[in-house]
Amino acid sequence: MSKKRGLSVEEKRSRMMEFFYEKKDFFQLKELERLCQKEKGITSMSVKEILTSLVDDGMVDTDKIGTSVYFWAFPSKASQNRKRKLDDLINRNNELDEKKRTLENNIKKAKIGKEDSEKRSQIIQDLDGKKQEKASLLKEIDKYRECDPEVIEAVQKQTGEAKEAANRWTDNVFSIKSWIKNKFQFEESVIDKQFGIPDDFDYVE
Structure with missing residues (x-):
């Protein structure tokens, strides 16, 4: 008989968020350790670690009231977070589109006067010839370097x-x-x- 596979970290995070969304209430750590194990199959020993990661990611809210620390997460906040993230992505996409258009325009402007033609090909050929001539002259100069005052x-x-x-x-x-x-x-x-x-x-x- 195969051994039952334990929950991955992402599965535990997902199940804990489901728990908060279903309950729509405030909980202390001890309550979460008991209820998440009973209702979501998350071992009580891993509840604190998963809870901390969700708090760090801003998915679960926490506050201290008196001597007690409470945790909560409502679907409305998740919806707001998704909407804010979607808005950010849309804005980023618009910025990239604008940057792309600017670059395309710059490329078009840069190509003006550089279209392939017989004259341009001749100029490039002459330039390559001058580069080779320069390299040859530099080698010749090196031969006479010993005579340099x-x-x-x-x-x-x-x-x-x-x-x-x-x-x-x-x-x-x-x-x-x-x-x-x-x-x-x-x-x-x-x-x-x-x-x-x-x-x-x-x-x-």
Whole structure:
């Protein structure tokens, strides 16, 4: 025997709204938990969750009177909500229709003077040719970029900075060699060999 399927959330919401519309009265949570289970098959444990979702969606009204909280929903409000939603959709549809007409008019205006013709086709062809020519010239310019005075100046500046940096490190190496030689009485050739310093190590001219 197959197990009976429980109600989905939407089914519970729908049944609870049916309950309110049929009763047309005010209820507390405890009453709803008892009556909705008895009359609509909604388990008492899920009544609060379903009720809260309906209140959040504005489908069920609630208010606190003294120490008690009451819930209600009348068919008239549902009808008003549907009418308001329908009016909103109609207004939105009218706005979209107006926007569509405006866009269609703009498209028509934009097409004026752009109708297909032999002259227009020739102009487009000439434009494509100019674009290709421009791309070819840019490639040619790149070939001679190395001769650009600004590029040459930048390379010279970078070369000078690199030379200064190299000579500063050369100074440091000579200073360290001198310190080791005086401190430990090592021959310069021994120091060079130990640290892999070539015989022709010198400043960059």
